[in-house]
Amino acid sequence: MAAKSQDQLTLQGAKIAIAAAEAEARAIGVDMNIAIVDASTHLLHFSRMPSAKITSISIAMDKAFTAAGHRVGTHMYKEAVWPGGVAYGLGNSNGGRFTTFGGGLPIKNAKGDVIGGIGASTGTPAQDEQVVRAGVEAVEEVLREEGKRSSKL
Template sequence: MATTSVPRLSLEAAKVAADGAQEKAKQMGMDFNIALVDSTLHLLHFTRMPSAKLTSIQISIDKAFTAAGHRAPTSAYQNKNFLPGGPAFGIHNSNGGRFSIIGGGIPIVIDGVTVGAIGVSTGTPAQDIECATAGVEAVEAWVRRRGGAKL
């Protein structure tokens, strides 16, 4: 076979994730930048809530890029391996400086396949993770309601 098919997050599913993250943000009393990328690492949907930090726009996009590309949450890189002197120190400079080691990027996995990711930024890493997790959970619930992975 000369070609393959790659499952990707749909725009509709990305909007579901963004809505879920925004709802959590409102519960938290905070505004965030919320980015969704598909499995090809391209930006699919972006929301900047009114008082979200302007300097966090690109950070949220890069968190999503990293989580989808490595199929792991960006919080996985918060350990001594990625700090100065660690064997993987400097990874944050890879991919044109887009590789994020700051918590808040989470892959969206459907039926065992990473179809995209959400990246959230403006709060602390723990707050960003909380908001991003709500987005992932919203997509997972949406998929269950629809009876399957057709994104």
């Protein structure tokens, strides 16, 4: 049986996502910590803008980790993790890295496979999500321009 190959997010793709996310952060006036991980949840690229909160560095990384590892945006858990919710306590999993508030999104190829994740932190969860969405959309746009989703990004 042949091994299945999977598209991978490269450093080039991560830099595209970071540049777009930083531009969005500047547009809304909130310096951010922005992390990109690969599909295996390992850090691929990181940016800390000048006024981003030091305490948000690990939060941005954990949002990217959660989005890539669980394959959905971190905002999806908001209601489920409250006391009595179906996923109450989930935030304590993975050594406390599992993030259950907005600001982390998976990065997917055309087939819907997760090739990475992006997380941002310093603003409100809505601002963080707006910033990471810009990063995801930038990667998707480049892939559309290439006419395919390949391992080039």
